Structure formats: structure tokens, C-alpha cells
Amino acid sequence: MGVFKLDPEVYKRYKDEVLKLCNSFQRIDRPGLSDKQIAAKLGLDERTVTEIRCVAERDCYGLDEWEKAIEFKRRATLEWSALALKRPDLKEK
Amino acid sequence: MTREEQVKAVGRKAGARVVGIATVEAFRAKVPEGHRPEDMLPGARSVIVAGGDGPTAGAWRCPDHRVMEITGYDLRENVAVHAMCDFIEATLSHRAIQAPSLAVHGHAPPMSMMHAAELAGLGSRSLAAHIILHPEYGLLYYAALITTLPLEPDPPLAEPACPHPGCVAMYRRIGTTPCLRVCPACLSGSVRDGRIERSTYDRERCHSRAQTYGIGSFQKALLQLVNEDHADKRSTMIHGDFFTRSIQALGFFRDSIAQCFECMRVCPVGRKYRKLE
Amino acid sequence: MSLPPNAAAALKSGALTSGATVCGVADAAAFDAHAPAGHRSGDLLPGAKSVVVVGGAQPRAGDWAATSPWVLQTMGTTERIQSVGRKLAQQIESQFGYYALYVPPGTASGDTPFLSLMLAAQLAGVGSRSLAGPVLNREHGFLYWSAVITTAPLEPDAPEAEPACPAPPCREMWEREGTTPCLKVCPAADGGCLGGKLEGGRAVRTFYDAARCNTRVHTHWIGGFQKVLEETLNESDKDKRKMLLYGDFMTRTLWAITYSSTNIAQCFECMRVCPAAHGLKEMK
Numbered sequence: 001m002g003v004f005k006l007d008p009e010v011y012k013r014y015k016d017e018v019l020k021l022c023n024s025f026q027r028i029d030r031p032g033l034s035d036k037q038i039a040a041k042l043g044l045d046e047r048t049v050t051e052i053r054c055v056a057e058r059d060c061y062g063l064d065e066w067e068k069a070i071e072f073k074r075r076a077t078l079e080w081s082a083l084a085l086k087r088p089d090l091k092e093k
Numbered sequence: 094m095t096r097e098e099q100v101k102a103v104g105r106k107a108g109a110r111v112v113g114i115a116t117v118e119a120f121r122a123k124v125p126e127g128h129r130p131e132d133m134l135p136g137a138r139s140v141i142v143a144g145g146d147g148p149t150a151g152a153w154r155c156p157d158h159r160v161m162e163i164t165g166y167d168l169r170e171n172v173a174v175h176a177m178c179d180f181i182e183a184t185l186s187h188r189a190i191q192a193p194s195l196a197v198h199g200h201a202p203p204m205s206m207m208h209a210a211e212l213a214g215l216g217s218r219s220l221a222a223h224i225i226l227h228p229e230y231g232l233l234y235y236a237a238l239i240t241t242l243p244l245e246p247d248p249p250l251a252e253p254a255c256p257h258p259g260c261v262a263m264y265r266r267i268g269t270t271p272c273l274r275v276c277p278a279c280l281s282g283s284v285r286d287g288r289i290e291r292s293t294y295d296r297e298r299c300h301s302r303a304q305t306y307g308i309g310s311f312q313k314a315l316l317q318l319v320n321e322d323h324a325d326k327r328s329t330m331i332h333g334d335f336f337t338r339s340i341q342a343l344g345f346f347r348d349s350i351a352q353c354f355e356c357m358r359v360c361p362v363g364r365k366y367r368k369l370e
Numbered sequence: 371m372s373l374p375p376n377a378a379a380a381l382k383s384g385a386l387t388s389g390a391t392v393c394g395v396a397d398a399a400a401f402d403a404h405a406p407a408g409h410r411s412g413d414l415l416p417g418a419k420s421v422v423v424v425g426g427a428q429p430r431a432g433d434w435a436a437t438s439p440w441v442l443q444t445m446g447t448t449e450r451i452q453s454v455g456r457k458l459a460q461q462i463e464s465q466f467g468y469y470a471l472y473v474p475p476g477t478a479s480g481d482t483p484f485l486s487l488m489l490a491a492q493l494a495g496v497g498s499r500s501l502a503g504p505v506l507n508r509e510h511g512f513l514y515w516s517a518v519i520t521t522a523p524l525e526p527d528a529p530e531a532e533p534a535c536p537a538p539p540c541r542e543m544w545e546r547e548g549t550t551p552c553l554k555v556c557p558a559a560d561g562g563c564l565g566g567k568l569e570g571g572r573a574v575r576t577f578y579d580a581a582r583c584n585t586r587v588h589t590h591w592i593g594g595f596q597k598v599l600e601e602t603l604n605e606s607d608k609d610k611r612k613m614l615l616y617g618d619f620m621t622r623t624l625w626a627i628t629y630s631s632t633n634i635a636q637c638f639e640c641m642r643v644c645p646a647a648h649g650l651k652e653m654k
Contacts (some may be wrong), residue, residue, distance in 0.1 A: 006617060019297075023201070028218055028292035030284075034125035035198070051618050054199035058616040060297040063313045066335070068278075069302040069353070070502035073158040076275055076355040081156035090156050133438040175447070178430060188432035189652045193440040196625055198618050203440040241654055308624040312504065316615045320608055346628045 006051040015056040022053050097244050099167055100141060100177055107170035107176035108144035110233055113247045115214030128204055134190050139244040142213040144233035145170030152368040162352040170236040178238050187242035205236040214247035219255035220282045221272035221356035222294050226254040231363020253366040257361045261287050271359035306342040307349030314339055373466055374550040378601035381422060384461060387453045391510050394494030397526040398456035404489055411519045414484060415471040420524040422458055423494035425513035427451035431653040434642055446634035448514040455516030468522035487515040495527035500535035501566045501573050502552035502631045508534045536568055537646040544568045551643035586637035590626035
């Protein structure tokens with residue numbers, strides 16, 4: 001595999017597992033595994049795991065999640081301001 | 094003054110709110126090989142962690158979330174780390190490096206500043222994205238240095254900062270806490286006997302909120318762009334607000350650091366420092 | 371208007387207090403013999419008389435000893451000297467009443483700087499070129515540089531009489547093996563960037579492949595971004611495009627573009643092995 005070129009079939013095959021084992025979905029009682037540890041577990045080389053993980057982190061959610069993020073922050077900030085600053089006029093109707 | 098007190102005084106003078114010390118041995122229990130301080134600097138003996146303030150109290154009160162998307166950090170803890178490194182090498186003649194903390198492969202940094210802060214007694218993991226909360230100041234930002242200088246370590250916290258008694262009471266009443274309630278998309282958890290019983294954190298969803306405009310959004314938007322065959326639609330995407338702000342976040346790095354504070358906004362730990370005139 | 375008699379000394383003292391490791395002054399006219407038109411001090415500041423050069427913010431002893439490649443590549447210290455340069459420019463104008471221009475550390479176009487800071491350091495007597503390329507100070511080794519062009523007629527310093535390179539161990543190594551530490555770690559003849567020859571204890575020939583060095587010093591930077599973008603646009607398979615744009619190399623490159631400001635260096639191997647590059651202080 002060259003520096004840029006992860007095989008999309010390899011990616012599709014392993015992405016869910018890699019995401020599950022790394023630090024993407026965290027539990028407070030169980031640290032995620034390093035790329036080296038994941039590689040040992042899945043029988044891959046570390047470099048391939050790193051590449052799969054990088055693509056999968058970014059691929060995990062679609063761009064619509066970013067839209068939701070913008071809306072979430074706008075609404076949450078206003079709601080808190082309305083309550084904590086005693087400014088009901090800030091809250092969206 | 095002991096060496097520990099000297100070094101901490103240098104760090105605080107340079108802008109750190111808190112400074113703590115851990116031994117390199119303490120990292121071995123939970124940190125995988127390749128990510129320990131000993132892997133960064135041969136002969137390393139100690140890790141010194143500086144915690145710096147987050148947004149000002151005034152910034153927390155701004156009803157426009159876009160303000161804190163840019164003002165969230167002032168990176169002073171890094172200045173404190175450099176000041177301490179300079180002091181350790183120039184005055185105490187021991188090697189010192191800033192611990193590498195920027196992500197180098199996807200989201201993974203070479204070394205965890207969160208874990209360093211825990212081990213140096215500066216905080217404990219919280220229900221809110223497992224953010225390390227200092228028991229007095231709440232949200233702080235952490236940087237660290239690694240040194241060959243042997244120092245007496247500070248113990249980890251005896252009592253965790255989270256959950257706050259108010260959150261324990263809230264959980265007993267309604268089965269949730271302020272952070273879990275404001276952001277159920279990223280967080281879930283439970284409290285039992287005044288302690289965190291269970292806690293999960295969806296980092297990838299959080300990324301879309303904490304770094305809405307930045308490296309990730311640029312990559313997402315660029316992929317959509319190159320896959321769009323229609324020239325007019327491409328033009329709309331290229332010149333639209335989202336892509337423009339994504340490029341801006343690359344150009345002005347400060348625009349790409351922490352951009353969501355909602356779980357911390359509602360957190361009671363350290364809140365007294367946000368009540369001013 | 372005239373300068374106070376101790377102006378240069380006061381400036382140098384102030385520079386060291388502000389965090390510079392060394393400070394020297396070059397005659398602005400001295401650039402004309404060495405720099406191409408458009409990149410001389412008078413081209414940037416009409417009426418320039420002097421160029422004040424500060425060096426410092428160098429990697430620490432711990433940085434050179436670090437085994438993690440990420441330390442030097444991501445925790446660069448070069449920007450710390452730039453604030454010293456900027457402060458000096460303001461000081462010259464406010465205290466002495468002469469024009470001062472802080473030389474921007476970026477590039478004028480492509481990879482060409484506004485003014486060569488390395489040439490400025492040599493002319494100001496605070497360093498000399500090495501076989502590997504970087505300018506080395508005799509006492510402190512490898513430093514980062516910042517420069518201020520000014521119309522103030524300051525007393526210039528003479529270039530260094532004895533260069534730091536080649537260092538005695540390197541001369542001995544050349545006699546024994548026909549190479550030096552820097553040439554050995556990155557040989558142009560074997561896919562690296564450097565070549566050269568010593569005679570009578572001096573460098574008589576040097577070779578430097580700047581384009582290859584760029585792929586090492588700025589692995590994750592504008593060039594890499596352009597390469598991935600080109601490859602992506604030329605790739606017809608949409609899945610493969612995703613692999614390119616979301617992959618490790620592109621992600622890391624975007625991090626570097628975002629957080630590394632002007633140009634944090636990402637390869638130090640020729641300097642890591644250089645006996646003259648690390649300064650003289652013993653460290654535990």
C-alpha cells in the first residue's frame with residue numbers, strides 16, 4: 001500500500017471493527033486500543049490499521065451531522081442564556 | 094524552595110493556573126507502548142503538567158455560540174510548559190521537551206494530556222466527554238513536559254471532581270445530569286452511590302460539534318465537491334458559508350480549536366469562577 | 371538626527387533580554403553582492419543602512435535527544451524568535467526614531483523568501499553556512515533567525531572568521547571515511563539531499579537537493595496537500611477519492627497547515643547528527 005492508497009475493499013471490510021476497538025466510541029472503564037494493538041488483534045500491519053482508522057473517523061458521520069451540530073449549538077447556547085441570564089427573550093419561540 | 098516548588102512557580106508565573114507532577118512509571122499501567130513519556134525522551138523521569146484557563150467568564154455568557162468557537166483557547170498552558178522547559182535545561186541542567194500532544198494520525202496524539210493531568214493530580218474524568226475536571230476550577234486545558242529531572246510526584250485525586258453533589262442529587266431525582274441532558278447525542282451514563290457507574294462518549298459525533306469548522310469539515314466538504322459533476326452546484330458549495338468557514342478555520346488555527354462547550358456550560362464544577370459583576 | 375553612541379550595544383542587550391540567544395548587525399549594502407535583485411535589504415526598505423539579526427529559539431537538548439519523531443516535527447519553537455524580531459523593530463522606531471522593517475518569515479512567492487535570513491545571519495557575523503546547509507553559530511549551533519532592516523546607521527559586525535563547520539570530529543571522519551555525519555545520514559548519491567567535499571579541513575564543494583529536502587522538511591505542508599489534491603482530481607473511482615482525502619497523510623497535512631503557522635520544520639536529521647549543532651552545554 002502506497003502512502004496515499006488504502007484499498008477501499010480492505011477499508012470496508014475492517015472499518016467497523018477498527019472503530020469499535022479504537023478511541024472513537026469511548027467507555028470510561030475501558031481505554032481504546034492503539035493502532036499497534038488493533039493490528040495484532042486483527043492480523044493486519046500497523047500502517048494499514050492507522051490508515052483505516054483515519055478514514056473511518058472521518059467517514060463515520062455524514063456532512064448532515066455537521067448541519068445538526070451547528071443547529072444544536074445555536075439552540076443550546078440560547079436556551080442556557082435565556083435561563084441563566086434571566087433573558088426569556090433570547091429563547092426561540 | 095524545593096525543586097518541585099521552583100519549577101511549579103516558574104509555570105504559574107508564566108500563566109498556568111495549576112501545575113502537577115507525575116512519574117513516568119505511572120504511565121505504564123494504562124498507556125500502550127509507543128505513547129508513554131519514556132518513548133518520547135530517553136532517560137525520562139518526570140512529567141510536569143500545566144493547566145490553563147479556558148474561556149473567560151464573559152465569554153461563557155455570550156448568547157452567540159460563534160464567539161466561543163473562536164475565543165475558547167489562549168494556549169497559555171503551552172507557554173507555561175515552554176517556560177518550565179527553559180528553566181529545567183538552563184538552570185537545572187536536565188533535558189526537557191514539550192510533550193507532543195497534537196494529533197499526528199487521525200485523531201490520535203502521540204501522548205494523552207488528559208491522562209497526564211489525571212496522573213499529576215490535577216483532575217479526574219467526568220461524565221461530560223470524559224473531560225478532565227479540576228475539582229476547584231472545573232474545565233482547564235492541559236499541556237505537559239517530559240524531563241530527565243527526577244521529581245517528587247503529586248498524588249492523583251483522592252476524590253473525583255465528577256459527579257458534583259448537585260449532579261448526584263439531580264440524578265437521584267430525574268435520572269440524568271446537566272451534561273447528559275444537554276447532549277444525549279454524544280454522551281450517556283449513570284451515577285450510583287455518588288460515583289460514575291457508567292459513561293460513554295461518542296467522540297466522532299462530538300468532533301462534528303467541537304470542531305465543526307476545521308480539518309474534518311474541510312475534508313468532508315472537499316470530497317463532496319470533487320464528487321459533484323454539476324458546475325453550478327460545485328460553485329455554490331465552494332463559495333458557500335460552510336466551506337468558506339472551513340477554509341478560514343485552516344488559515345486561522347484559533348478558529349479550528351474547541352467549538353462546542355455545551356456540556357461544560359451546564360457543569361457546576363468551577364462555576365463559582367464564572368460569576369462576576 | 372543621530373544615533374546615541376551605544377545604540378548597537380543597547381539594541382543587542384535588549385534583544386538578549388527579550389529572549390534572543392545571539393544578536394548581530396550587518397551592513398545593508400553587503401547583501402547586494404550576494405542576493406538577487408528584489409531580495410536585497412534596500413529593495414524592502416528604501417534607504418536601508420543596517421540589518422539587525424537575532425538568532426535563538428533553538429531546539430533544546432531534550433528535543434535533540436527525543437526518540438519520538440513527533441517532538442521536533444510538531445512542537446517546533448521557531449516562532450519564539452519572530453516575536454523578538456518584531457519587538458526590536460518597534461524598539462528601533464520608538465527609541466531611535468529611524469525606520470525599521472521586520473522581515474516577514476514567510477515567502478514572497480513559491481519557496482523564495484523576502485530576504486534570506488541565512489545570508490543575513492552570515493553577514494551579521496552570528497553564523498556561517500554548514501555542509502548540510504543551515505547556518506550554525508560557533509557557540510550555540512543551530513538557531514532560528516529573525517531580521518530587522520533599518521535606516522539606522524548601526525555599527526556592523528564582521529562575518530565570522532572561523533566557521534563552525536566542519537567541526538573537528540567531522541574533519542577526522544572525512545579523513546577516515548570520506549564522509550561526514552550529515553553527508554552520511556542524508557546522501558544525495560543514495561536518495562538523500564546532501565553532497566560535498568572537504569579539503570584541508572574546509573568545505574570546497576557542497577550539493578543540496580532543495581526539492582527533495584522540501585519533501586522531508588515540509589512533508590506535511592502545502593506541497594503534500596497539492597499532491598494529494600491533484601491525485602484525487604485525477605482519480606475516477608469515488609471510493610478511492612475518499613481514501614485519499616480522508617487518509618492519514620491528508621489529515622496530518624491539514625493539521626500541519628492549520629497549526630504550524632509559517633513553516634515548522636519536519637526533518638532535522640542532518641542537524642541531529644551534527645556535532646556543531648547542539649550548543650556546548652552539558653546536560654543530564
